[in-house]
Amino acid sequence: MIVKRLAIVGASGSIGRQTLEVARLHADRLRVVAAAAQADDAFLAEVAEALSLEAVALDDEAAAERLAARLARQAPRTRVFAGSEGVRRIAAWPAADMTVSAAWGAAGLDATLAALEAGKDVALANKESLVAGGELVMRAARRTGARILPVDSEHSAAFQLLAGREDELRRLWITASGGPFRGWTVEAMRRAAPEDALRHPTWRMGARITVDSATLFNKGLEVIEAHWLFGLDYDDIAVVVHPQSVVHALLELRDGSFLAHAGPPDMRLPIQHALSHPERWAPPVAPLPPDKWGILSFEAPDLEAFPALRLAYAAGRAGGTAPAVLNAAKEEAVLAFLDRRLAFTDIAACVAHVLAEHETGPAGTLEAVRRADAWARERARVWIAARGPGAPGDGM
DSSP states (O other): OOOEEEEEESTTSHHHHHHHHHHHHTTTTEEEEEEEESSOHHHHHHHHHHHTOSEEEESSHHHHHHHHHHHHHHOTTSEEEEHHHHHHHHHTOTTOSEEEEOOOSTTHHHHHHHHHHTTOEEEEOOHHHHHHHHHHHHHHHHHHTOOEEEOSHHHHHHHHHHTTTGGGEEEEEEEEOOOTTTTOOHHHHHTOOHHHHTOOSSOOOOHHHHHHHHHTHHHHHHHHHHHHHHTOOGGGEEEEEOTTOOEEEEEEETTSOEEEEEOOSOTHHHHHHHHHTTSOOSOSSOOOOGGGSOOOOOBOOOTTTOTHHHHHHHHHHHOTTHHHHHHHHHHHHHHHHHTTSSOTTHHHHHHHHHHHHOOOOOOOSHHHHHHHHHHHHHHHHHHHHHHOTTOOOOOO
C-alpha cells in the first residue's frame, strides 16, 4: 500500500486539526511529515513529537524560538523554521507528496503558490488563495502539472459531481446554510454581538470563517473560488440557501434535471476526499442515511439583508485586483467586529466603501496582488477608525 506524505500549512486551525484526525484514522495510508502554523508553539510541539515530523514552522518568530527550544530537547531531529519564508519551506517540503493549504485569509496565498511551484498537489482549504490570486494560482498549477483538490465542502461536492459532465452543465449551484442570522432583520443584526455570530447552526469552524458565514461573505468568496476552479462564468454559478447543510452542491444540467451531492455537515469528509482521490476510503464520520435527513428546504438568499454576496459577485465580475481588495477589506472588518470595534452590519459597509474607492488594475503578478491587499487593508482601517467603536451600522 502506498503511503501519501503530507505537509500541512495552518495545522493549528480547524481544518488543520481535522486533517490530523483524518491522517490518524488512516495511518496506514497517510503520514504527516511537516506542518506549519501561525503562532501556536505548544500545539505544534505536541504534533511534532507525536508524529516525529521532519520539519515545522511558525510564522510568529518569537513563538518559533520557543518551539525550537522545546524540540531541541524533545524531538531533536525535527527542523524548525520561522517567519513567512519558513512557512513557504513547509508548503514546498521536498518529502511531501501533497500540501494541505489551510491557513486563514490572504496570507495563505504564498503557501499555496510555494507548494504548486514545487510541483506538489494541493488540498486547498484556503479559498482566499484563489480569490486574491486566482490567475497566479491556476497559472502555477498549469505550469508544473500539480493538481488542486478542493477541500471546501461545496467545491468538493461540485468536483465530484462535475467529473465527465462539463459539457452537460447549465449551472452550478452551491449551497449556503444561511448562518446564524438567517431570518433576522437588518436592525437586529446591527445590534448583534460576536457571540451571536459565532453560534453557527450546523458547521464547526474557526471564529473568523464563522463570521464570514454569518455575513455570507464566505459564500461570495466560494463563488469566486468556483469560477477559478471550474472555469465557469459568474452567470453560471448560483447560490441557494439550504439551512440543513445536507446538500452541498447541485448541478443543473442542460435538459433541466438536477444532480445533488449530499452528506453530513462535517469537514472531515471533504478533507478525506481531497487526500484520498481518486480512491474512496472508509468514512471518517458516521454516514447520514436519507431517512435521517428530515425535511430539506431551499430558498433564495436575501441580498438586501446580506449584501456581501452581491459585493462578491461584483468584485468577481470586475476581476483584476478587485477580489483581492474585497477579501482584504473584509478580513480587516471581521477582525474589527470580533474585537467589538465595529457593528456586524458594518462589515459589508466597510467592504463596499473600500471597493468604491478602488481603481481596479491587473492582478497578473504577486506584487500587484500584494499592493492591492495592502492598500485595501489601510483604507479599511481608516474607515473603521472613523466609524468608531461599537458604532451602529447602516445595513448597506
